[in-house]
Amino acid sequence: MKKTRLLLTFLVLILLTGCGSEGFDDSDEYGEIEFELDAHTYQTSVMLNEIEVVTWMYQIQWLDTREAIDALDETEYDMLVVEPGFNFIDEAYDTAYMISALKYKPDGEERILLAYIDIGQAEDYRSYWGEDWVAPTKKRPGSPDFLVTVDPDGWSGNYPVAYWDPEWLELWLAYGGLIEQIVAYGFDGVYLDWVEAYDDDAVREAAEEQGIDPERAMLTLIKGIHERGQTMKPGFLMVPQNAPYLLDTDPALYTSLIDAVAMEDTWYYGEGDAEWDDRKAGDLSGGERHSEGYSTEERIAQSKKYLELGIPVFTVDYCIDAENANEVYYSARENGFIPLVTRVSLSGITETPPY
Numbered sequence: 001m002k003k004t005r006l007l008l009t010f011l012v013l014i015l016l017t018g019c020g021s022e023g024f025d026d027s028d029e030y031g032e033i034e035f036e037l038d039a040h041t042y043q044t045s046v047m048l049n050e051i052e053v054v055t056w057m058y059q060i061q062w063l064d065t066r067e068a069i070d071a072l073d074e075t076e077y078d079m080l081v082v083e084p085g086f087n088f089i090d091e092a093y094d095t096a097y098m099i100s101a102l103k104y105k106p107d108g109e110e111r112i113l114l115a116y117i118d119i120g121q122a123e124d125y126r127s128y129w130g131e132d133w134v135a136p137t138k139k140r141p142g143s144p145d146f147l148v149t150v151d152p153d154g155w156s157g158n159y160p161v162a163y164w165d166p167e168w169l170e171l172w173l174a175y176g177g178l179i180e181q182i183v184a185y186g187f188d189g190v191y192l193d194w195v196e197a198y199d200d201d202a203v204r205e206a207a208e209e210q211g212i213d214p215e216r217a218m219l220t221l222i223k224g225i226h227e228r229g230q231t232m233k234p235g236f237l238m239v240p241q242n243a244p245y246l247l248d249t250d251p252a253l254y255t256s257l258i259d260a261v262a263m264e265d266t267w268y269y270g271e272g273d274a275e276w277d278d279r280k281a282g283d284l285s286g287g288e289r290h291s292e293g294y295s296t297e298e299r300i301a302q303s304k305k306y307l308e309l310g311i312p313v314f315t316v317d318y319c320i321d322a323e324n325a326n327e328v329y330y331s332a333r334e335n336g337f338i339p340l341v342t343r344v345s346l347s348g349i350t351e352t353p354p355y
Contacts, residue, residue, distance in 0.1 A: 042333035046312035048112050048259060049188060049235050053078040056340055058191075058316055060116045061347035063098065064091050072349060073101045079112040081191045081239075084182060087127040099186040114239060115187040119172065119221060120197025122147055124157040128171050128178075135159060141206070149202035154272030160200050162207070164217040172225060179228045189237025190225065191262065196243040215249040219257075226257045239314070244302040245293070247309075255309050262314040263337075265289060266299045267328045270318035270344025281343040282318035300335055313337045318344040325352035 045054040057075060060083035062068055072080065080102055085093025102113055122128075124135060136142035136149050136159055146165035151158040161168055172178050182190060197203050198214040207214040222240065229236030240246075241262040247254050269289050271280035290296060303313045315337045319325040325341040329352075332339035342350035 038330075041330065044333050044336055044338050046260060046338060048079070048237060048312075051078065051110055051112050053112060053338065055079075056081065056112075056314065056338065057349060058116075058340060058342060059083070059346055059349065061345060063093050066094065066097060066101075069094070069098050069101050074106060075349060076105055076107075077111070078105075079114065081114045081116055084115040084117075084185065084187065086181065086185065087178065089125055089127055089129065092127075095185050103186070112237070113186075113188050114191040114237065115182045115185075115189075116191045116193060117172075117178065117182070118158070118193045119225070120160060120163055120194030120200075120203075120218075121151065121158045122161050122168075124159070148206050149200070151272070152200065156273055160194070160197050160203050162203065162210070162212075163197055163221050164207070164210075164212050169221065169224065172221075173228050177228075179225055180232060183229060183232040183236065188235075189229065189239065189259070192222065192225070192238065192240040193242075195222070195240045195246060198246065199243065215246060218243075218246060219250060219253060222257050223253075241316075244299065244306075247302075247305060251309060255306075255311055258311060260312040260314060261303075261306050262316060263299060263303055264316050264318075266303070266315050266317060266337075267296055267331065268317045268319050268324055268341075272344070274344050276343050276345045276347050278345075279320070281345060282320045282341075283324055284318075303337065304335065307336050315339045317341050319352060322352060 043054065045052050047053075055077050056079035057072065057077040058081040059072060060081070063072070063083060063085060072082075082098065082102065083093065084095050085098070086095040099113065103111060105111055124133075132143075133147070134143040136147045138150055141148050142159065144165075144167060146162040146168045148160050148162055151160065170177065179190070195218060198218040204214050207217065222238070226236075226238055229238070238258045239260045239262055240258055242264055244261075244263060267285065268282055269284050270282045271278070271284065274281045303315075306313050313336070315328070315332045317328045317339070319328060319341045320343065328341050329339050340350070341352040
């Protein structure tokens with residue numbers, strides 16, 4: 001379905017049995033009637049830690065003021081994915097205030113609050129980034145050795161890593177590490193970005209050189225995060241983003257480690273580093289992003305494998321045009337997913353309706 005407005009041609013037959021033909025005008029003609037498909041036609045939800053999630057919001061930039069946090073708090077979303085922000089080198093977020101403000105909706109009902117973390121890339125604006133670290137380029141790796149290459153989607157300051165490297169694992173899983181800090185702040189779980197690092201060409205080449213199975217290594221990292229979180233907080237939630245085909249490596253193991261999955265760009269995407277008001281902040285489709293096994297149809301088919309295994313599917317697409325947004329909300333729910341439409345910078349509260 002390309003648009004939410006479909007032109008339907010239908011036939012009306014009136015069969016009158018035993019009562020003559022009163023009221024029937026045989027001069028009536030078949031007509032074309034235009035219907036507006038309502039994005040509310042299908043409703044999907046999921047229970048996470050006994051909280052029903054129907055709508056959700058995803059913001060990982062510009063939460064450095066209490067005003068921005070309060071604006072997000074005033075919304076009715078059942079689940080929020082936010083940048084915890086405590087480990088920025090400059091202008092760290094007031095994470096304690098964030099938790100206290102966002103954990104409950106305006107009506108007093110509890111929300112699910114997930115911390116966004118990038119487990120497949122190092123980011124040069126994080127407090128873990130050492131002064132002596134050297135960023136990689138497209139042609140050479142960086143230092144430390146686990147810094148492999150540059151972000152393929154154009155996000156500046158982000159560098160895919162050899163995520164199996166002990167030094168990288170230590171950052172996340174050690175006592176006092178990032179997962180422990182996230183739990184201590186009071187988040188309900190984590191939203192894992194760049195799980196797809198295992199599928200990056202440069203990362204796969206590095207893995208091959210070291211005799212590493214990249215898919216298995218990613219599952220090992222996810223398992224480590226799961227175990228660390230559960231040890232500290234039973235019911236700690238795990239929601240990986242993207243990497244739809246990681247499921248096929250070991251469905252039983254993967255589904256035992258995650259509570260839901262999120263998929264970006266099923267219908268529309270935005271360009272890396274685009275600001276909120278940029279014309280390329282959304283509404284893009286086709287091209288390399290939607291080629292081969294990542295067409296909209298293939299993404300939907302793979303996402304449904306998760307549903308069949310009892311794993312809920314969230315979708316996040318990037319649109320500016322309201323008609324495109326309505327298409328996503330309708331189509332996603334029609335397929336059993338829980339959708340969000342926002343803009344690729346993830347720096348504000350979406351202007352599309354939070355159906």
